[in-house]
Amino acid sequence: MYIPLKIASKYIFSKKNKTFINFLSIFSIASLAVGTAAMIIILSVFNGLEESLKSIYRDFDPDLKIISSEGSYIKNELANEIYTINNVDVVTPFIENKSLLQNNGKEVVSVIKGVDKTFINQGRVVNNLTEGEFSLFNQKSKNTIIGRGIKYGLGINTNSNFESITAFVLNDSIKITPQMLNSKIYQKNKLNVVGVFAIENNFDSNYIFTSLSTAQNIFNKENMISGYEIKLKDINQVNKSKDDIKKVIGNELKVLSFSEIRGGLYKILETEKLVVYAIFSMILVLSSLNIFFLLIMMSVEKNKDISVMYSLGIKKKTVRYAFILQGVLIGLSGIIIGLFVGVIISLIQHETGFVKINLPNSIISAYPIQVKVIDLVLITSIVLTISTIASIFPSMITSSKKNFETINQNLS
DSSP states (O other), X not given: OHHHHHHXXXXXXXXXXXXXXXXXXXXXXXXXXXXXXXXXXXXXXXXXXXXXXXXXXXXTSOSEEEEETTSOOEESOOHHHHTTSXXXXXXXXXXXXXXXXXXXXXXXXXXXXXXXXXXXXXXXXXXXEEEEOOOOXXXXXXXXXXXXXXXXXXXXOOSSSOOEEEEEXXXXXXXXXXXXXXXXXXXXXXXXXXXXXXXXXXXXXXXXXXXXXXXXXXXXXXXXXXXXXXXXXXXXXXXXXXXXXXXXHOSSEEEEEHXXXXXXXXXXXXXXXXXXXXXXXXXXXXXXXXXXXXXXXHHHHXXXXXXXXXXXXXXXXXXXXXXXXXXHHHHHHHHHHHHHHHHHHHHHHHHHOOSBOXXXXXXXXXXXXXXXXXXXXXXXXXXXXXHHHHHHHHHHHHTOHHXXXXXXXXXX
């Protein structure tokens, strides 16, 4: 392997002849370096945006969620059994349903979500209050925490004292007929706003929180809940904990992990990342054509050198390896330069955030960056594989039987 490597490095990095081949070698390395660096930067930005988005949703979604398979209400009687699972930290029963909120002539459709005191220990929403406090559990008053979007939608003034809002909920305990359209088919409830939370517009504009007992009273569902939200001690064991909970509660209820709760979102993110890999792989394939044409031209230019090597008894296999190694060395050079440039630019963006996101109401000021080792390994493997494949055909032409016989005739 030493002789092919020495030949390959001599042909690529020789400074004796400043020919077009030398220029094409540099251009091939540069194009692979640019493609590699661009792939690292784009994937790192994508990783950063993905993690930021997941972090935002994790501020609202639980680690695990138990709901009825049929989407109906269930009795609140399984919490103690769920706590028998070792990795379970907090179990919060909840009930939710849609309602129409009204204040000062303005109306907003939202979801009323009732939770008990264990919700505070979940560490979600509670830590995202921008105004007021999470004081939902005063039995004498019907308190509520509203999203920032709902606050603006209802025109609630929080500069002095919080206002009360009216919630209209469909009374599903009666059968609605056309003759009852003018009757009182909605239940009217007054709720005292005691705080405002802000996570992301999708949540801020669609949810309000109240105590479990208040929500059950509003929905006429005493001792009934929509399901349970579970916080785990170790999120890395989410799949095992999910299976353990299924064994305890049976098949009548559905257990969803945080990734399944937003299944569509996570699938889109995974698909987009695969598309990014595919697009940049195609770009690198096009860049590798430079290696292909470089080695073809080099086999023509170095015809006399090859003839001398054959006359000295060097085997065709050695010449073939030498040309393959040229492509590999070009690929490695491009990888090293591309990795260095891509990682450095990514780290600078991570530390300084010099490239900003100039969008109104954006919750992120600059493009987030997350460099993953697995991406660096995959990118290196892709570039090296493409470079090697691009070198095989020219090496086979150079050391082919027909070419070998032609060179021998020239020698004789």
